[in-house]
Amino acid sequence: MDGLVAAGTDHAVAIAARIAHRLGLPHPLQPEAAALSVSKLRQRERLAAVGIGQPRSLACRTAAEAAAAAAELGYPLVVEAPNTVGERAVRLARTADELAAATAGALAESRGDYCLVEELVGGRVVTVNAFSLGGRFVPLTVTDREQAPRPSFGETTAAAAAALGIEHGPVTAQLLLGDAGPLVAKVSARLGGGHDAELCRAALGVDENALAIAAALGEPVHAHELEPTTVAGGACVRFLVAPRGALVEVEGVEQAFTVGGVRAIRVYRRPGHVFGELLRASDRAGMILATGKTRAEADAAAAESARRVRFVTVPAEAVA
Structure with a gap:
């Protein structure tokens, strides 16, 4: 074993840090910082102690x-x-x-x-994906549903990451846009879920997955690796939702790929899977990643591509 990385889920972050520490393996997180990043209550207490805004x-x-x-x-x-x-x-x-x-x-x-x-704080929710390099916070992407100014997001997330002791490795945070400015809902010392790393690679040419693995292996991560190599005017991930029932087949994927700007399409489930009500991320049926010259162009490409994909389902009792 050369290193451990916990990508896309909080639960494994502290476990990976503890195992690496006990085995003497290189790791971007100290166990204490990892524990803070996965405990929302302790995180709330630490951020409150340094005066960082968050929901009551x-x-x-x-x-x-x-x-x-x-x-x-x-x-x-x-x-x-x-x-x-x-x-x-x-x-x-x-x-x-x-x-x-x-x-x-x-x-x-x-x-x-x-x-x-x-x-409940009214307004939008935005996600900041970043990388900490020896204590220097480098914001990479800010994802939300509408245009929003970036600087305050990066500054707020940088302060939260520093307060939690996240000095090296990937960072993802959710911010709530309240009347008084950004409020920190959650900070995680890992890659973002929902294909955030793929979105970053498509939009900026920065490979967060490779950087996270390098950090976990104790390999050097250089500042130039965090600099954008290609900048898309806009990029988005659109999730696909299937009607309730047992999945029979998925139609139109090839046609969906012909839409200009579509970079990736994924179907999460195989025939036989039973879809229920959409309650959480794991209930999604798939995703489409698209880029464009503008934000609106990327959104339109993803929407048109999604329109061409059809999940054919039948009542679950029909296959029981």
Whole structure:
């Protein structure tokens, strides 16, 4: 074993850092920084200590504590089981009844004995993907649904990464755009999910996957490797959603590839898979990555390509 890398999911980040430390392997993260990056509660506490803005939240261990949090924070609220994989057990509560149900579900799925009850911040959610190089924070991509100024995003994420001790390796963060400016929702010491590394390579020519592996192996990462080699005017990932039912076949993929600007198409599931309601990232059916001279051009290419893809499903009971 030469090194360990945890890409795309938080749960493995701290495990990889601990194993590398115990085996004396090179690793971009110290165990303490890795532990902070995967614990949303500890992360909240550390960022609050250094004055970095974030949504107001309270740790709750019972339904009564959640009700008290609601009285303090006000509705609507986001209830989350922290330290779980992906977006599981993240629910929106607009009423007391919804809060009770969301709290019960979050506590049932939590890896600890608490859930987080958090104010819902209006506005967009953006993701910042970056790389820390010896303590120097290099922002690479900012992904969101509308045009937004980049500098404050990079500065806010850089301050959060520094507060958590992330000095080397990939960083991905989610920021909420509140009235007072960007608020840190989450910082992770890993590559972003949702094909973020592929998007970065298509948009900037920077290979985050290769950089993450190099950092995990203790190999030098040079500043010029973080400099864009090709700059697309716009790039996007559009996820595909299948109708409910058992998948029979996927039609139109070849035609979808003929749309100008389409760089990649992936179908996640094979025939026989049963699609249900879209509740989390793992319920998606596929993705299309497109680039263009502008943001709008990339979005339009992905939309036209997606229009040509058809997931043929039948009622699940028909194949039971």
